[in-house]
Amino acid sequence: MIWLRSLLFAGAFYLLSALVAVGLSPMLLGPREPLMAVLRAWSRMVTWLLRVICNVRVEVRGLENLPAGPAVIAPKHQCMFDIFGSLGFLPDGCFVLKKELLGIPFFGWWALRTGMIVVDREGHSTALRKLVTDARNRLGETRQLVIFPEGTRREPGEAGVYKPGIAALYRELNLPVVPLALNTGVHWAPRGITMRPGVIVFEFLPAIPPGLKRAEFMRELEARIEPACQRLLEAGL
8 A cells, every 4th residue: 555655645746846836937037935935835735645645744843942033954864855844844944955956847946046055066165165155145034044964865774974064054154053853764765756654753953052163063963863863763653
């Protein structure tokens, strides 16, 4: 039954996404705020489809750890739903995306028009400087900046290498960083369309205050995210 439900969900997901991305594309000529409202509504519809078709519920924990204003959020990255799901509960999420994603038809246009930050991972120091500049601009709009410290998806339970982008933002922006633990990859396959029933959890952890040395910050970030994710996996939700 899992494969059948997964197939039905995939069909509904891609149909819904096409209707939103293509059907509402004239809105791309307008201001950013209504576009973000569309993305939040789309995210909530995807979450509803997950529950109804695949028996996958979504639970958000630790919202008291999320600052009311501008924030830097550092989630574990296990699957596409890390982005799709977060859009539904963040007030004004701004994601750091790799440049290659702009090549996806319509997705790239929506990403640019909603002010997502695009990074050329081959740009090295130039890319880091641009990341910091763009981040300052977005946080001036009181948005929540979301950057995946590992830079790419990992299988549940797999620890990756934490990249320098998050350290640069922590140092230059002088803001707390809120780690975000999750277990999304258990229920939404990191690759492919398999959806397994259960509970997807997004758990905001206590913020790391500014002022730590780079190496100390990176150790602290990993020491908070990885065990919290492992606890979610061991809970067998």
